[in-house]
Amino acid sequence: MKFCSHCGHTVVFEVPTGDDRPRHLCHSCGAIHYVNPRVIVGTLPYLGDQVLLCKRAIEPRYGLWTLPAGFMENGESSEQGALRESWEEARANLRVDDLFSVYDIPHINQVYLIYRGELTDTEFGPGPESLEVELFDEKDIPWQEMAFPVMTETLKHYFNDRAQGQFSLHRGVIKRKL
Amino acid sequence: MKFCSHCGHTVVFEVPTGDDRPRHLCHSCGAIHYVNPRVIVGTLPYLGDQVLLCKRAIEPRYGLWTLPAGFMENGESSEQGALRESWEEARANLRVDDLFSVYDIPHINQVYLIYRGELTDTEFGPGPESLEVELFDEKDIPWQEMAFPVMTETLKHYFNDRAQGQFSLHRGVIKRKL
Ligand SMILES: [Zn+2]
Ligand SMILES: [Zn+2]
The missing domain is CATH 3.90.79.10 (Nucleoside Triphosphate Pyrophosphohydrolase)
Known part of the structure; x- marks a missing residue:
């Protein structure tokens, strides 16, 4: 995952505040893109x-x-x-x-x-x-x-x-x- | 979902060839973005x-x-x-x-x-x-x-x-x- 599916901005892979594992985050729109089984x-x-x-x-x-x-x-x-x-x-x-x-x-x-x-x-x-x-x-x-x-x-x-x-x-x- | 998470291009919502239901498709890179339970x-x-x-x-x-x-x-x-x-x-x-x-x-x-x-x-x-x-x-x-x-x-x-x-x-x- 390279781009935010909500806003098209580049995503980063880091631990969101209050979470315990890295996620794909968009710093432009704030979306957290979870990937689950x-x-x-x-x-x-x-x-x-x-x-x-x-x-x-x-x-x-x-x-x-x-x-x-x-x-x-x-x-x-x-x-x-x-x-x-x-x-x-x-x-x-x-x-x-x-x-x-x-x-x-x-x-x-x-x-x-x-x-x-x-x-x-x-x-x-x-x-x-x-x-x-x-x-x-x-x-x-x-x-x-x-x-x-x-x-x-x-x-x-x-x-x-x-x-x-x-x-x-x-x-x-x-x-x-x- | 508005943008392709692989390439950042705009996605469309339509039935892929050989499929039976609409998916988020990227006509730029060809990705099909499945959403599952x-x-x-x-x-x-x-x-x-x-x-x-x-x-x-x-x-x-x-x-x-x-x-x-x-x-x-x-x-x-x-x-x-x-x-x-x-x-x-x-x-x-x-x-x-x-x-x-x-x-x-x-x-x-x-x-x-x-x-x-x-x-x-x-x-x-x-x-x-x-x-x-x-x-x-x-x-x-x-x-x-x-x-x-x-x-x-x-x-x-x-x-x-x-x-x-x-x-x-x-x-x-x-x-x-x-
Ligand atoms: Zn975004
Ligand atoms: Zn694409």
Whole structure:
């Protein structure tokens, strides 16, 4: 951030009075430009024993598999956003059972909220950001070709909970790979 | 948003190619300035049968009561942020039991994540954004002087769960009052 989005003046990066960390400040109009983590909303869509995955048609992680998810938009609830992303990426319609996982990824300033839900039809297919959309049995999940650790974690918890016959909320922190 | 924070040029508000909603676009440098919901992190601190509330020393809702909470910062997990806010607003130290509530407030573009946890000492007291910090029994909660519906909902679920002897995650959407 170099310029004030309110007045166009150059911003500085310094600690505002009464604050404890540097922000982008405009000394011309007085605006403080806060930058906060973003929320990624998505779903774990299942049908019978199978779960739905999307093969990414965009960077990062082009060609790798993921659950449908994307940035939450203003004006929507996280569940609405998760359903919107499921439609956009996988043309998937589903009925949400519950919130299934909440993951923080502090080093990229993201919070993931993933809802678990059953597909209500089999009319799914790739949206513009997916190459393929497919249902997988647990034994066929492409574990070595998953795009994001947060999705791998979520899937592992799903299959584990399913085996135990009870689903609960899972949360955690995904740390930077060393 | 009137000016591009990257190059200082005037931005326009229109639908980018391939998108489905208007964004702030810079035709000079090509930047698209996304605006997304913000995450509010907080805690429900308890000690024995009592819960900790803060009387707000800032607007909005000056003088009304709330649970300690504030905007999640970049680089922290939601739990870390919740503990940070508890310290900043209430000088409260606590040991987190679990994530307790997840609320969307779409009309103000906020997602609340509230963690439940026991105070580890009684050295709490008002930080700069609080007038008073106090422990309340359920019967003494100032229900008519609560600052935010999301906190009232969270407290009601807490006392209800406690009466039933089992805590679970609560989620919901807070709608605009009509
Ligand atoms: Zn300015
Ligand atoms: Zn620009």
